[in-house]
Amino acid sequence: MSDFKTSKNIKDKAKAAAAKQAIYGDDINIGNYEVAGDKLPYKEDPSQLDSKTKGKMLEAGIMLDDPSQRSGTYIQMDGTPVHFTAKQEGVEVMPVSQALDKYDWVSDYFWKAQAVDADKYTANVELSDNDGYFIRSLKGQKTVYPVQACLFLKKPKAVQNVHNIIIAEEDSELHIITGCATSNSNEPGLHLGVSEFFIKKNAKVTFTMIHSWNPSIAVRPRTTTIIEEGGLFLSNYLLMKPVNNLQMNPAAYCVGENATVRFNSILVAGKDTNLDIGSRVFLNSVKARTEIISRAITTGGKIVARGYIEGNAPDVKGHLECRGLILGEKGIIHAIPELKGSLAGIDLSHEAAVGKIAEEEVEYLMSRGLTRDQATAAIVRGFLRVDVEGLPPLLNAEFQKAVEASEKEVM
Amino acid sequence: MLKIKDLSVSVEGKEIIHDINLTINTGETHVLFGPNGAGKSTLLMAIMGFPKYKITKGSIHFKGKDITRLNVDERARLGIGMSFQRPPVVRGVKTRDMVAACLKNDGDSEEITKLAERADLQDFLERDINYGFSGGEIKRSELMQLMAQKPELTLMDEPESGVDLVNIALIGEMMNELLEKNCPIADRKCMGLIITHTGHILDYVNARTGYVMCDGTIGCVGDPHEMLATIREKGYNECIKCYLGRLPLHE
Numbered sequence: 001m002s003d004f005k006t007s008k009n010i011k012d013k014a015k016a017a018a019a020k021q022a023i024y025g026d027d028i029n030i031g032n033y034e035v036a037g038d039k040l041p042y043k044e045d046p047s048q049l050d051s052k053t054k055g056k057m058l059e060a061g062i063m064l065d066d067p068s069q070r071s072g073t074y075i076q077m078d079g080t081p082v083h084f085t086a087k088q089e090g091v092e093v094m095p096v097s098q099a100l101d102k103y104d105w106v107s108d109y110f111w112k113a114q115a116v117d118a119d120k121y122t123a124n125v126e127l128s129d130n131d132g133y134f135i136r137s138l139k140g141q142k143t144v145y146p147v148q149a150c151l152f153l154k155k156p157k158a159v160q161n162v163h164n165i166i167i168a169e170e171d172s173e174l175h176i177i178t179g180c181a182t183s184n185s186n187e188p189g190l191h192l193g194v195s196e197f198f199i200k201k202n203a204k205v206t207f208t209m210i211h212s213w214n215p216s217i218a219v220r221p222r223t224t225t226i227i228e229e230g231g232l233f234l235s236n237y238l239l240m241k242p243v244n245n246l247q248m249n250p251a252a253y254c255v256g257e258n259a260t261v262r263f264n265s266i267l268v269a270g271k272d273t274n275l276d277i278g279s280r281v282f283l284n285s286v287k288a289r290t291e292i293i294s295r296a297i298t299t300g301g302k303i304v305a306r307g308y309i310e311g312n313a314p315d316v317k318g319h320l321e322c323r324g325l326i327l328g329e330k331g332i333i334h335a336i337p338e339l340k341g342s343l344a345g346i347d348l349s350h351e352a353a354v355g356k357i358a359e360e361e362v363e364y365l366m367s368r369g370l371t372r373d374q375a376t377a378a379i380v381r382g383f384l385r386v387d388v389e390g391l392p393p394l395l396n397a398e399f400q401k402a403v404e405a406s407e408k409e410v411m
Numbered sequence: 412m413l414k415i416k417d418l419s420v421s422v423e424g425k426e427i428i429h430d431i432n433l434t435i436n437t438g439e440t441h442v443l444f445g446p447n448g449a450g451k452s453t454l455l456m457a458i459m460g461f462p463k464y465k466i467t468k469g470s471i472h473f474k475g476k477d478i479t480r481l482n483v484d485e486r487a488r489l490g491i492g493m494s495f496q497r498p499p500v501v502r503g504v505k506t507r508d509m510v511a512a513c514l515k516n517d518g519d520s521e522e523i524t525k526l527a528e529r530a531d532l533q534d535f536l537e538r539d540i541n542y543g544f545s546g547g548e549i550k551r552s553e554l555m556q557l558m559a560q561k562p563e564l565t566l567m568d569e570p571e572s573g574v575d576l577v578n579i580a581l582i583g584e585m586m587n588e589l590l591e592k593n594c595p596i597a598d599r600k601c602m603g604l605i606i607t608h609t610g611h612i613l614d615y616v617n618a619r620t621g622y623v624m625c626d627g628t629i630g631c632v633g634d635p636h637e638m639l640a641t642i643r644e645k646g647y648n649e650c651i652k653c654y655l656g657r658l659p660l661h662e
Contacts (some may be wrong), residue, residue, distance in 0.1 A: 323502075358499065360499045361499050361501045363461055363462070363483055364495070364498055364499050364501065365501070365504070365509075365512065366482070366483045366484040366487065367459055367461075367483050367484070367487050367492075367493055368487060368492075368509065368512050368513045368556060368560060369484060369487040369488045369512070369513065369515075369560065370484060370512055371484050372482075372484065374512075375484075378504055378508065378512070379501060379503070379504060381503070381504075382501060382502060382503025382504035382505075382508070382539070383502065383503045384503070385503045
């Protein structure tokens with residue numbers, strides 16, 4: 001499919017970057033993973049998938065037995081889209097391979113936001129057989145329920161190459177839940193996922209991503225978003241299950257007046273989990289706004305929690321909050337908040353804190369009759385509780401439920 | 412009954428209070444006066460059982476049980492509650508969660524709302540506990556939690572400090588509810604030990620015994636209203652002189 005969609009120029013760039021190491025994170029040898037070449041059969045009714053697979057998907061927020069509260073579903077196993085449906089008028093859900101056939105303009109969006117030669121992972125997605133979801137809300141259409149998309153690693157020791165395109169046309173509203181999971185409890189695998197978001201004038205996109213991998217999986221998502229005038233991008237990321245090695249640093253570019261971006265991340269790293277996760281926002285238009293909030297907990301793993309806001313236009317405002325909690329004797333959290341301003345009149349701020357649970361707080365709760373364990377659990381639960389401003393109540397409830405469901409991993 | 416016998420307490424290796432003896436009978440409220448650094452808060456924290464306040468000598472009995480070695484949560488569940496002077500902010504833990512935790516059956520939403528109305532803190536239930544609260548709001552929040560907890564012994568560390576004159580009446584009413592002021596003493600089950608600097612709270616609380624603490628010991632026991640009048644007129648220096656004059660020569 002990739003030969004079909006992109007120009008020689010892009011291919012050449014990808015080839016030139018095929019060995020280019022990423023700026024951050026451990027270098028993953030892609031050659032250690034097999035190509036997931038086998039095509040899998042299409043499933044007309046995804047609720048007919050086996051219960052173990054559905055259980056794994058449910059842990060990542062994908063509901064197949066009762067999709068009544070979803071406006072569409074996309075499921076990709078390894079390289080094959082095995083199911084896609086759109087249930088609401090004005091919303092399109094299909095594989096990008098099919099979107100390229102349907103619309104001749106879709107190819108214009110490929111590698112428009114994300115550089116193909118950013119590193120060897122983006123290059124590999126372009127140079128390999130890949131597919132991904134194409135989700136689009138038409139002009140003026142507002143979804144009530146989210147579209148759910150599952151990227152599922154089925155074949156052990158394989159690499160999954162994904163390229164997603166998401167477009168919210170003018171004045172539209174689109175909610176997406178992406179759940180990433182694997183069928184294997186401990187087999188290695190590599191997920192390479194490129195996602196390009198285009199949020200047009202006065203459109204709104206909420207994107208909730210839940211990762212539920214296994215302790216041997218390596219993950220390199222590459223996401224870039226472009227937000228036009230009056231647009232809103234609200235990204236929520238939840239990683240509370242073990243993973244071997246995950247590095248991502250999604251970027252959002254505000255290019256229109258009053259564009260707004262919010263990134264919320266909740267990260268938990270157990271023993272042997274290595275995370276390098278950040279968010280970058282470029283406030284390139286007048287009165288653009290952003291807020292980046294991350295909560296990181298280590299129970300023995302290593303977390304680099306990055307945040308970067310750059311203000312390049314008048315009257316922009318950005319705030320970055322990065323808090324880390326070290327539970328137990330081991331574990332590292334390295335918070336790196338960065339701000340860059342290039343003109344007067346901008347308003348950028350950050351706060352970062354890393355530490356263990358304050359004994360004074362535990363004892364305060366104990367003085368109300370809670371045991372030490374209950375008090376600690378209440379504080380950790382509170383730490384993980386991020387009030388996601390702008391998320392519809394249904395999605396917010398699901399997000400909080402996913403956090404609660406994973407709390408036992410932390411305790 | 413709370414019975415404290417020959418109690419000495421150290422903080423970080425330094426003895427702060429020495430050989431305290433004090434008894435509060437069921438239904439009684441007692442008041443602690445004393446200059447800054449006298450050891451009043453240390454005494455309350457030691458009764459509550461905070462590990463930083465190490466009991467090096469003596470004993471604490473509550474309801475006939477030796478609680479000297481019990482943990483803070485065990486003492487709380489036995490019926491001791493405390494209103495903190497400067498409680499910590501606990502980010503992410505909502506005021507509602509704290510009230511629910513204090514209610515022994517976890518409480519229902521209606522019960523929590525009623526308590527918030529009583530404390531005039533309806534708008535604070537969804538806020539992180541103590542985060543951005545004013546001095547008066549903290550005191551009302553502390554008392555609201557105690558009203559949910561319903562302790563038999565209430566320890567209060569300067570419940571009126573930072574409270575404006577309008578709100579002090581509300582604080583007084585809440586304290587009286589906690590200490591069952593409207594109940595005949597013989598029928599009361601609750602006791603109180605209150606630290607006060609200003610004495611304003613004596614206008615509301617029916618305290619029958621006062622203590623002046625100096626240098627980690629109780630220098631004087633008497634009627635709290637008379638004590639307050641003397642302190643207001645002559646200051647703590649007079650109390651200290653009086654106390655020093657009564658010390659045996661070998662001390």
